Amino acid sequence: MEQSIVELVSSIKPLDKVAMAAAEEHLNRLTKPPGSLGKLEALAVKLAGITGKVANAFPQRTVMVMAADHGVCEEGVSAFPAEVTPQMVHNFLAGGAAVNVLARQAGAEVLCIDIGVNAEMTHPALIQRKVRYGTANMAKGAAMSREEAEEAILTGVSLVEEAVSRGVNLFVTGEMGIGNTTASAALMSAFTGISPQESVGRGTGLNDERLRHKVDVVKRALEKNRPNTADPLDVLAKVGGLEIAGLTGIILGAAANRCPVVIDGFISTVAALVARNLAPEAAGYMIASHLSHEQGHRSLLQELGLAPMLHLDMRLGEGTGGVLALHLVDAACRIMAEMATFESAGVSSASEPKEENR
Structure with a gap:
């Protein structure tokens, strides 16, 4: 039985960093200031890392x-x-x-x-x-x-x-x-x-x-x-x-x-x-x-x-x-799946400050 547990442990892989980065990028394109949804955003990124998918749903x-x-x-x-x-x-x-x-x-x-x-x-x-x-x-x-x-x-x-x-x-x-x-x-x-x-x-x-x-x-x-x-x-x-x-x-x-x-x-x-x-x-x-x-x-x-x-x-x-x-x-899943991006909603996003103001 201990061998079964060892095999189980070895099958558990790290979170998908690529999916997490893609989820962060998507969140930053949504119609809100970056990070303004707090823990919901962190949760959405974590869920992406777990499943390997940016958009998730857990109906069952x-x-x-x-x-x-x-x-x-x-x-x-x-x-x-x-x-x-x-x-x-x-x-x-x-x-x-x-x-x-x-x-x-x-x-x-x-x-x-x-x-x-x-x-x-x-x-x-x-x-x-x-x-x-x-x-x-x-x-x-x-x-x-x-x-x-x-x-x-x-x-x-x-x-x-x-x-x-x-x-x-x-x-x-x-x-x-x-x-x-x-x-x-x-x-x-x-x-x-x-x-x-x-x-x-x-x-x-x-x-x-x-x-x-x-x-x-x-x-x-x-x-x-x-x-x-x-x-x-x-x-x-x-x-x-x-x-x-x-x-x-x-x-x-x-x-x-x-x-x-x-x-x-x-x-x-x-x-x-x-x-x-x-x-x-x-x-x-x-x-x-x-x-x-x-x-x-x-x-x-x-x-x-x-x-x-x-x-x-x-x-x-x-x-x-x-x-x-x-x-x-x-809520985190629906934010990722349903919220508009700046581009799709035609809303101006935060811009970099002009050179003279830096």
């Missing part, structure tokens, strides 16, 4: 909601009980969660994948890819085996391949798993060296006392497992989560297929960090949707060199911030 877009449980919930790190994970999966499948509502508005499908829920689940719309029934308690030992982490990554890759084969060309990361902000904070601290005091947030709404306990649990997990930061798979297996590994595969698979992947909040961005550490070129295919209210997310985005498009104080996860950012992706 999919939110991949990876669901899994975490053994570390035994430590009391969440305000919600672990049984909420399968309950919320049923809510996604019924179309009643926030991500479903916002995805309908954005014209995106939502797929829910059981990659590690600690319960037997059956539903016609549920994608069954269970690697194991939740992770083990990382405060007492490794969350999963290395082989299980690899399997979860490759599961995400295969889901992207299946979607691309039916015409999907843009992906949004989503997740569900009680306890997953704890695993995400541990991964963040392991990879970046940022202390658990800075990486651990309130998650589902912990009070100060339980927040301090959560910080202590992350510290204990890191001390117990001593993940090898030079080996991303080792870190992921020891203190990660199955849904985080699955999202890592979604991101790597999207990059390998030259598809943009819109990164949601804190947990999704941790998966992006794992993907970047496995394949540095994958960072070019990531679009940061928003800045989560969860502590640590800002530092995480800075680590990845990503600028969030929205600042809405959200901290729900599921892919909610990601689907809201799709409206901006569409």
Whole structure:
């Protein structure tokens, strides 16, 4: 399996610089001052680099909601009980969660994948890819085996391949798993060296006392497992989560297929960090949707060199911030495809100053 991941990583190519230059040139010919559309212009250029085309459209877009449980919930790190994970999966499948509502508005499908829920689940719309029934308690030992982490990554890759084969060309990361902000904070601290005091947030709404306990649990997990930061798979297996590994595969698979992947909040961005550490070129295919209210997310985005498009104080996860950012992706695409140039509109463009005024 490791060979498969090595081959996948080697297939991810740098962004198309020629297409990006052509996109910049086109933007500068449009009826506006250069750079006046700010981040929309940067996004249009990035999309050109990803696809190799100046003008883009993404009519078929999919939110991949990876669901899994975490053994570390035994430590009391969440305000919600672990049984909420399968309950919320049923809510996604019924179309009643926030991500479903916002995805309908954005014209995106939502797929829910059981990659590690600690319960037997059956539903016609549920994608069954269970690697194991939740992770083990990382405060007492490794969350999963290395082989299980690899399997979860490759599961995400295969889901992207299946979607691309039916015409999907843009992906949004989503997740569900009680306890997953704890695993995400541990991964963040392991990879970046940022202390658990800075990486651990309130998650589902912990009070100060339980927040301090959560910080202590992350510290204990890191001390117990001593993940090898030079080996991303080792870190992921020891203190990660199955849904985080699955999202890592979604991101790597999207990059390998030259598809943009819109990164949601804190947990999704941790998966992006794992993907970047496995394949540095994958960072070019990531679009940061928003800045989560969860502590640590800002530092995480800075680590990845990503600028969030929205600042809405959200901290729900599921892919909610990601689907809201799709409206901006569409706006960038329409600017490139529909806006008039100075020439076509008969509008005078900015001219070079005359020689005497230089």
